[in-house]
Amino acid sequence: MSTESAESDTDIGEEIAHELEEPQINMAAAVPSIIPFPQKLDLDGNIATNWRKFKRTWDNYEIASGLSEKDAKLRTATLLTCVGSDAMDIFDGFAFEEENHRKDITKVIEKFRAFCVGKTNETFERYSFNICDQKECDSIDGYVSKLRKLAKTCNYGQLEESLIRDRIVCGVRDNTSRKRLLQEDGLTLQKSIDLCRSFESTTKKLQTMAGSNGINESTDIKAVRHKTAKFHKRRQNKHDKQSDIKKFPKKANNCDYCGRQCEKGKCPAYGKKCDSCGRYNHFKSQCRQGKYMKRRSEVKHVSVNVYTDDSESEFEINTVESSEINMVQSKIFAKMLLVDQNKQIKFQLDSGATANLIPKSLVHESLIEETDNTLTMYNKSQMSAYGICTLRLKNPKTNKRYNVKFIVVGDEYTPLLGSRQSSK
Helix, strand or coil: CHHHHHHHHHHHHHHHHHHHHHHHHHHHHHCCCCCCCCCCCCCCCCHHHHHHHHHHHHHHHHHHHCHHHCCHHHHHHHHHHHHCHHHHHHHHCCCCCCHHHHHCHHHHHHHHHHHHCCCCCHHHHHHHHHCCCCCCCCCHHHHHHHHHHHHCCCCCHHHHHHHHHHHHHHHCCCHHHHHHHHHCCCCCHHHHHHHHHHHHHHHHHHHHHHHHCCCCHHHHHHHHHHHHHHHHHHHHHHHHHHHHHHHCCCCCCCCCCCCCCCCCCCCCCCCCECCCCCCECCCHHHCHHHHHHHHHHCCEEEEEEEECCCCCCEEEEEEEECCCCCCCEEEEEEEEEECCCCEEEEEEECCCCCCCEEEHHHCCHHHCECCCCEEECCCCCEEECCEEEEEEEECCCCCCEEEEEEEEECCCCCCEECHHHHHC
């Protein structure tokens, strides 16, 4: 009896070992060791995106390993091995209509898709597709790839290709490309992609050529955009001002004769005498002659000293305007050196004078020659002279020397160089 039981136990053990060895052989044959398993399903972050990536990798793995032609139970077991322990915990919580569905890979994948992606909102997916525009960093191929990915969840059916084409025309970054696409008759998706590729390649080549010639095309484009923006801003400001004028009409101007808002032909200043100028038909408050005389009577004095790099050279400009002088007088001075006396004198430069003047106190009496000449001033007045003399002057700035003939006048006058010497 014990011998029979021992033999039966041995047979059972051999059968179990045979059953355990058989799947290992099948697994090794079905899943070549040279092809690595897909990475586990990442349940952190955007689960929907992670599931799509995992599903794409899994489909490629099944084809490459030949697993897609094997039994459904083996495929399911391999899938559950790949998804990882966290996904296995989620799998244990799935509710299946029948228990054998747990070994059906189609049912298992559908459960994972429903858990990770959820129910697709077709309206929102189409909205995302329709607002997808090409960005600065997107090439045309990258942009088309992005549109194809978004279109998969939009359920466009047979219209998918044509809608992707329309989205390229509307969303392409460059307006020149868009214009070229709109001009094309019988535009197809492939044709639109080819045209955009051609334009993109040409643009890059032009930028390379422009860069080699020292031309920064992007800077020129930004400058044009900036100028256009400023133009639109000025135009908008002008429009706003015109709107303000319409909302708030300008008040009527006051009368130039009475200073009030009077009716035409009924001005109260008509026939009245002005207390300021003595003329008729306006009030004193509106007298233009009085305002003009008031401005003329204001005295202004401006004194500006300008020094050059040479400390020995100085120019002074004095401007005086008063009621008696209806003009601006400018006086320019220059320092010159009297060589014989080794003394610097500040001379006024007068381009309108025909003579050179020097006060008597600055000249030695032995150098003065008597003369009967009389000087005529700009206001027709006469001025007598003590005589004439010739002095040697030196320009401190250029070190040039000049023999200048002067008329000796009283000490109340300023040393003056006429037009001939001023030009030197």
